[in-house]
Amino acid sequence: MVKPIIQVKDVSFTYPGAEEKVLNNVNFTINEGEFVAIIGGNGSGKTTICKTFNGLIPKFYVGDFEGQVYVGNRDTSQFSVAELSKEIGYVYQDFENQIMRPTVIEDASFVPLNYGLADYKERGQWALEVTGLTAIANEFIWELSGGQKHLLAIAGVLAMKPKILIVDEPVAQLDPQHAEEIYKVLKKLNEQFGITIIVIEHHAELIAAYCQSVVLMDKGRMLWKEPVKVALSKVDELVSRSIYPPQITQAAKYLEGHEAVTTQLPLTVEEGIVHFGKFLQATNTSFVKKWDYQTQQETQAVVKMEQVSLQFRNLKKQRKQVLKNIDTTFYEGERIAIVGNNGAGKSSFIKLIAGIVKPNHGQVTVQSIVTKHATPEKLGKYVSYVYQNPEEMFIEDSVKKEIELFLKARKVKGYDRIVDTILHDFALTDLQERDARLLSGGQKRRVSLAIGAAMQPTVILLDEPTANLDIATKKHVVHMLEALKDHVKTVVIATHDMQLVSEWATRIIVMHNGEIIADGNRQEIFLNQPLLQKAGLVLPQIVELSRQLGLSETIYTVEDFCQQFDSIEREDKVFEYS
Structure with a gap:
């Protein structure tokens, strides 16, 4: 018999100082054992409604709260967050902030230990077994890949053996292979252990493959809850x-x-x-x-790597090989995508070009400048590096000041005209007086791209330009990438987003374990199934x-x-x- 496990009744919520409700008379029920996806655009209230389930709203995030939320037969307003968290596990989008202890097994056991449970270590070991992390139980956190850390965050809340598990953006920063691993674990928890799973998700393909039902949120309202087949067939309504x-x-x-x-x-x-x-x-x-796409006609070389290797020392003072024997050349006019699974070396690859890190062996040349002997200031004339987290690029108190900062520092003549052009091309004119740190995720990404373009480099390097963005915002970023062609000669992105790669790139470099294992156009890469499997790539x-x-x-x-x-x-x- 179907049994409700979460009931939301006439819930409204307004954050302090806000004029509009972030939740507006929301009503729906989630049944025991369901696998539910909550979808909606940015600001629709997806995360906010989930924070009412474990009492974070209104107990921790204060504001004007109306209505009732029941977990089982318990009115959440009558219980503390700590009490509710015994039954409701919550893995946040910024999941690394939930990892508290130095080793994997210590972190997995941390929550039941703090609840004073005598079997805390056994619970931690069970959680690692369920999530497939037993083999790395004694490793340090900083040795883990992004996918392993995300699974550990799940294991950390599983150790309490909750009835409900909420995961906000399960695969936002993961390659396709690790994304599938996360969802397979969630499916196992749902089917074998009867845990009710709730995901906040933008990736419709994963929703279609794993979820049973879908809740659509829009401007703080719950519009409907439908079986996944019915929900995702409402194409016109969703696209609108x-x-x-x-x-x-x-x-x-x-x-x-x-x-x-x-x-x-x-x-x-x-x-x-x-x-x-x-x-x-x-x-x-x-x-x-x-x-x-036609094979790139050889034009002027802008970046050249010759037998480049990169090593770091870990905390055990052991040398870790990050990149080895990289030998490649980039040319003017290319749109290059660097792909591969988490830990393949993509970010280190583009940081070498930017001169942020220096090779241990071999040579990197940008516009005839050897990066090993060049200062970042000198390389900045030719190379612009756009970080995965846009906030890392923000210094000033307005968008316009952020964009003109480099130009003013370099005393570029007529920089006002350049800035106005950049603001127009990246649809930022109306936002130019806003503080970039207070913008939405998509707007921040546009500002970071504009900053990079304003530097008027020969090469622009983008680390995961569509990470943590909803699909609609990703599409806008793709249009912004097109705008870059009027400002730079060569664009290089490191990404997990294979749909972006298929629609945008003229050249694809596949990395695995710090090496280039393939370099070609879409046909050559996408039709090579053994290659895709080895690199952990999934086709659109x-x-x-x-x-x-x-x-x-x-x-x-x-x-x-x-x-x-x-x-x-x-x-x-x-x-x-x-």
């Missing part, structure tokens, strides 16, 4: 709120005029093969891809679907896929779902 269903679902909706499309749209690659395969058989259609849905359908050429975007299927001329139609 800048929420993007799986690529396959978008394509099916766009082509719904064809008889092959039903009201129940496909969500996964497997469903897409059946759905679109029937259409191919019925029409005997054979597709030929109209275009693909639409790419995998076109490959599985056996199309004559691989297709890389939803728009191109639909154009191939659509026999009607649509050149003047604005494509909404790409």
Whole structure:
């Protein structure tokens, strides 16, 4: 029998000093054993509503709170956060702040130890076993990869054996392989241990593959709760709120005029093969891809690496090989994506180009300057490094001052004109007097890109430019990357975002264990299945679907896929779902 485990009744909440409610008369129920995704745009109230489940709101985050939240039969307003946390585990988006102890086993056991449970160590060992971390139980936290740290944060709350587990943005900073690992652990906890799982998630493909139901939040209101199949098939409604269903679902909706499309749209690659395969058989259609990226014509070299290696000493004074025997050249006009799993060496690779770190062996040359012998100030004339966390680049109290800082310091003539152009190109004119640190995640990213472009470098280096952004904001950042071509000669990104890679890059470098294991265009990389598996890469849905359908050429975007299927001329139609 279905049994409610969380009931939200007429809940409203306003943060101190705010004029608008962040939650506005929210009502819904989550049943025991459900696997639920809460979706919505930035500021929709997703995280806020979850903080009412364990009493953080209103007990810790004070404000005007109305309504009731029940966990089981308990009104959360009558219990402390500490008491509720015995049954509700919460893994925050900034999960590293939850890791408190120096070793893995100590951290996994930390919460039950603080509750005074005699079996705290056994609970920690059980949590590590469930999350697959037993083999690294005695390792230090700083030796772990991002994926391992995220699993440890989950293990830390699992040690209390909660009935409910809430995970905010489970895969925001993870490569595709580790993202799948996280969700497989969540599925195991749900199916084998009966834990109710609640995720706040932007990745519709993962929602489709693992979740049972979806709650849609918008401007503080709960619009509906539906089974995942029904929820993600509401393409028009979701897209109108800048929420993007799986690529396959978008394509099916766009082509719904064809008889092959039903009201129940496909969500996964497997469903897409059946759905679109029937259409191919019925029409005997054979597709030929109209275009693909051409191999980069060799132009002027801007970056050259010759037998470069990089080592660090860890806290045990042991040498750790981060990069080894890197030998490559970047040219003007290239859009280069550096991909690979967590710990592959991507960030270290681009930091070498920026001169932030120096090679132990070999030589890095940027515009004929050997980085080992150059100061950051000298390299700054040619190379701009945009950090993964935009806040690390902010110094001044307004967007305009941030953008003009470098130009003023270098006494660039006519810098006012350059700044105005940058503000316009990156859609920041209306925000120029705002403090960048107080902007939304997407706006901060635009400011960081603008700062990098304003330096007028030859090469701009971007570390995870779409990390921690919702899908709609990611799409805007892609447009901003296009704007960079008018300001720099070569763009290099280190990323886990394979959809960004498939739509943007002209050249892809694949890294694994500190080495370059492949360097080529999309066809060469995406069709090499052993390579993808070794590097922990997962193809975007639409790419995998076109490959599985056996199309004559691989297709890389939803728009191109639909154009191939659509026999009607649509050149003047604005494509909404790409």
